Amino acid sequence: MLAVAETTLQSATKRPRTITTTAESSMRDAFAKYADCLNELNDKRERVVKASRDITINSKKVIFQVHRMSKHNKEEVLEKAEKDLAAVTDQYVARLVKELGGTDFWKLRRAYSPGVQEYVEAATLFKFCKTGTLLNLGEINGILLPLSDPSLDPLQINVLDYLLGLADLTGELMRMAIGRISDGELEYAEKICRFVREIHRQLTLLAPDMDDSNEMKTKMDTMLQSVVKIENACFSVHVRGSECIPLLGSDVPSYSLLGLSDLE
Template sequence: MLHIPTIHKFKLSFMATKPQRICHLAETALQVAKRARFMCSTTPTEAEAKAATNMKEAFAQYAQYLNDLNEKRERVVKASRDITMNSKKVIFQVHRISKQNKEEVLGKAEKDLAQVTALHVSRLVKELHGTDFWKLRRAYSPGVQEYVEAATLCHFCKTGTLLNLDELNAVLLPLSDSSVEPLQINVLDYILGLADLTGELMRLAIGRISDGELDFAEMICKFVREIYRKLTLLAPEMDDSYDMKTKMETMLQSVMKIENACFSVHVRGSEYIPLMGSEDGSFSLLTVPDLE
């Protein structure tokens, strides 16, 4: 601890310093402080500069990735719309089927479906080459579902059986480059397409009943009922799919419409005999004699 006389001497010596000297010292200290603050704030280290450059490049690459992805999504949506529109034309073609023109109509429908595959589905496959195509599923799912519907409808009308997922994906394999992961229709889109198929089969069955092809309508009824039964077992496992819940309700309505139409023919079969062009007074449906 300083003695009082020593402190007194220090005060006197400080007071004796010239004012000009004090001002000079203060200005020098202020300049040094400003220079230090300026160097700390505006002169980054080499590591900091490199990190900032890398961050800027990464951000630019990510922004370019998002732009490319959005552009690709627009092209995928366009391809999906073309698939939907042309697949509907195939379905409309199949609805023209009758006893007299079955071979002709199915042949034309199969050619149209092959053209949809070669022109529009192949374009979708090329757009999705080399990408995580599951990220764009929402963009192309409607077109794929419509394509599944058209393909399974043609196959059923020709063979009376269901075109399974493996057979359908086998058609798409030649469209893909062998060096990349091929685009394959996933299970969900296939099942949703089958749900739509039942609606088209319901319309086809009603039309065939009107034309007197009751055996064909009954075959459709059994087929649609079996699809509904199998999907009823599967639907609880897909409780997160709102589309599936909605389509299951529509599918049940289609089953009921076909069953009611076939049942009406059972009960009032004699009213349908003129439609069949038969002059025989006895008519049987499903090996059950007609009601008198």
């Protein structure tokens, strides 16, 4: 009887150890899967950062190409810029779209936002120089749509990244306007002035609803400085004997930012 009792006691003592070992094994498996997920996310983030960096570098090349434009070589420069922009879209933006398609891409927004903003800046600058109009958010997302796998949720540029890129656009347009004035193309500089004024006006209406974006507030201040610089440059020419530029609020073309009608 004593021997049987000892055997039963030993068996009872061993059972918890077996259960504990099984639980520990399951926990190790769970942690291993979690570690794999983290490693996969970190690898994806690194690939997205590199794709964003490549987009930034090559979008800047498009911007530099557009700045070579003058009234003597406009067609030639814009043709080259269009090809360069298409290459950025097909090679670098397509890689980013492929990497983020079908995922919660907003989780990695900070990793790809700089590249997207630079791409928006380059695309909108080219569109203005070619047609005198603004490439709105719906149109730019339409360009990205064919790059996505139809079976996956497509990457779409959000409103904030578009507006941040648009704010940077005004700085490039300011530099272009100053250059046009130096080349004696006052009429084109005035066109840029009206365009930048309208962008600033519409963003001024939107900015108060973006309280959580300190970056946008900073860029709004910079944008206002760009508007003032263009106006001062144009005004200094008029003082020497030309007609006055229409003031803010006069009858100027409308440039809708998001593909909608004029903001009220």
